[in-house]
Amino acid sequence: MRLVVVFLFLATVSATCHANCFIEQVVHQIHPLRPRSGAGGYRLENINCQSWRLAVETKNIINWKLVPEACEGYIGHYMLGKQYRKDCETVANVAIEYAKSLTLAGDGKDIWVFDIDETTLSNMPYYARSDVQFGALPYNDTKFNEWVAEGTAPPVPASLRLYQTLLPLGFKIVFLTGTAERFRAIRTSNLKAAGYHTWEKLILKGEADKGTTALVYKSKKRTELVNSGYRVLGNMGDQWSDILGDNAGDRTFKVPDPMYYIG
Known part of the structure; x- marks a missing residue:
């Protein structure tokens, strides 16, 4: 069918x-x-x-x-189907086990970096x-941006559970996304509606980073975080470009995404 x-x-x-x-x-x-x-x-x-x-x-x-x-x-x-859900749950379980094994400094500088699309929001x-x-059909930037502008993306349940576990452990949350800066207001409201109510930073892609690859852009932003005193203890994304490159984090976790590739 x-x-x-x-x-x-x-x-x-x-x-x-x-x-x-x-x-x-x-x-x-x-x-x-x-x-x-x-x-x-x-x-x-x-x-x-x-x-x-x-x-x-x-x-x-x-x-x-x-x-x-x-x-x-x-x-x-x-x-x-059920397998995608189970695969995401497995990633979250391993990440939670790792997070609970750590002793944080308590100075507010221990952060967990999350991508957004297909990582925290579905x-x-x-x-x-x-x-x-x-x-299976070519990507349409206009149509996808129209969808983002609706601000109705639901959470990935496993990632939301991880997020809810990290906060009381003392982690500060940073959302690092390739979404354009002009969508800041809608992304903020969408994240909050989906259950992500608190974070340290929401980093979106500005004009200065336009045209750079995801790997270069995310490496640059993580390096800026580290240079300002933050420690990236965990990092989760659906693309390899989310979790490779400079200052990727002490541990990285990839959730599955066979629908598209971003280098």
Whole structure:
């Protein structure tokens, strides 16, 4: 069954539902997307989509532009199904274990850096649309910015749980995103509505960093933090460019994202 089934379901999600119930609800809607080969492998035209996703997550496949057409259904099944949720929970569990093992200095300079898109906030309602199809169609900057401007992205539940654990431990939270500075007000309200109510800094991409790669931009911003006295003890993102480069942090954690690649 086409992914439009998922899109139609998303349109019916009650507006009164709290943001963090979104992924919990869509888990059950994915069942019409039947695997095309054993164990959800989607083996078509010599592409095994499980293997393709593993290669993406381990950075063996880089600089890719689109999800292979043969894997569109598989990626939709994964992102809206239970496995994505479980994978994110595993990352959060390991991060929480690490955070609890630390003894913080207590001077307010121990920080945890979070990316936003597909790390703390989910753009699943956007990527499930029939004109996006989980990264199988070309990225449209205008359409995506229109979605961001709506300010309705729900949280990634596992990341929200990590965030809620870090605050009472004494960590200061820094959100570091490639979102343009002009969206500061809407991103602020979206984060708060999703449950992220407190942070030390929200760093967005300004005109001075326009045209730089994500890796260069995020390295630069983390270095500025370190030079001002902060210690990056933890860093979480969905892209390798979030967690590589200068001053990446004492420990880095990657949540899965097979829908797009940002270098």
